[in-house]
Amino acid sequence: MKPLEDCDIADKTELAAYRALRERAHDLLRGDEEHSIFAQLIDFNWRDAIYRIINEARRTVSADRKNAAVAPVLGEFIDQSYVMGVVAAVGRLTDPPSIDSGKGVVSLPTVLRLLRDHHDLVRREMFVCFDGVPYDPTPQEEPWEPGVRWVARTPQDISGDRHALFDRLSRKTPDRRARTDVVHRKVLAAMEDRLAHRAIAGIRRHRNKVVSHAADATSRAGSERFGLSLATVDDAGRALIEVTETLATILTGEILIGMPVPVATFDILEDFSEPFAFDSDLEALQDLWDHTARTREGWSETAVSAVLGR
Known part of the structure; x- marks a missing residue:
């Protein structure tokens, strides 16, 4: 995540508040x-x-x-x-x-x-750019050089994905996007x-x-x-x-x-x-049941005396 000053958002105070909101949400969801x-x-x-x-x-x-x-x-x-x-x-x-x-x-x-x-x-600009991803999803032209090139997702690719998702969240079409969409x-x-x-x-x-x-x-x-x-x-x-x-x-x-x-x-x-359970254990299990029942019965019989101290 890039420093605040390197993000494509003008209001850095609100950007800091948005990052804090994400952290709070993460704490509730998975923290x-x-x-x-x-x-x-x-x-x-x-x-x-x-x-x-x-x-x-x-x-x-x-x-x-x-x-x-x-x-x-x-x-x-x-x-x-x-x-x-x-x-x-x-x-x-x-x-x-x-x-x-x-x-x-x-x-x-x-x-x-x-x-x-x-x-x-x-809003859209926070959703897209909070971590340093550019707002503009258009890839920059780079001169082609011979040799092996690793295919990787660029920041512009990520920006495009986030815009597409926020289109659905804001019910906007790509031609009507605005930084202030919510x-x-x-x-x-x-x-x-x-x-x-x-x-x-x-x-x-x-x-x-x-x-x-x-x-x-x-x-x-x-x-x-x-x-x-x-x-x-x-x-x-x-x-x-x-x-x-x-x-x-x-x-x-x-x-x-x-x-x-x-x-x-x-x-x-x-x-x-x-x-x-095994057949050989059934008698012992019945005894345990009887013992538990008698113990609770004793608690009931002595309850008032126990509370009153007599």
Whole structure:
């Protein structure tokens, strides 16, 4: 990245502010290994993919061809864990920004608000020239010299690509380009519409009414309609990826994820054909269940005395 004074932008103060905006956007999108948008989406899609192969293993079971995946308590635990994971992930990714200038909450609405708050700063000349790439994409004439020449992308090539992309973002044709072009408001509206998708809204309601808070019967009425289907998760997941990649393209100039489900470096089906528990262990497992139940029963019986100190 070239120094500010070497960039084809007149207002160096605004250029510095634009670079700071890109850094802030990068921090939200990928800066933190655990809490960034990238990390959240990768974890969500990885866990979703794992659940689907487990669910498929259950679906193919028949009366004469059973496996541990259909054990009632195991199935219930897997399903509930999946639902809680989905609603937590979608909820975090779509939580509204904090009132403190969009800071504090790492979510897509926070990044979208960052773009809206700096809409006039994210203009064509900044998008194209922020790092020293020339505004004019026309290649300069160079005298031909004999010998081996490496074919490489020139700064003018990069400028042309950025202009072409910003044409789509600003809804402008090449003959109507201007340095002051900004991202068209329809692009912002399209991202907001995706974040308001009925699948995302339903998952968020499920989180608020069932998972995160114990709503009373009146408030919870109808919440059974918010039960998750894989199609609902697909709709929500696609909307999240579309918004993420669009924001990343606008604010950092590049695709953020590319492969939401990472390539496994191991056999994901390893030991899937092994039994979940052995017959010889079932008695001990039953004893563990009984012990756990009795322990909790004891906590209940002595609860008041423990609190009152008697």
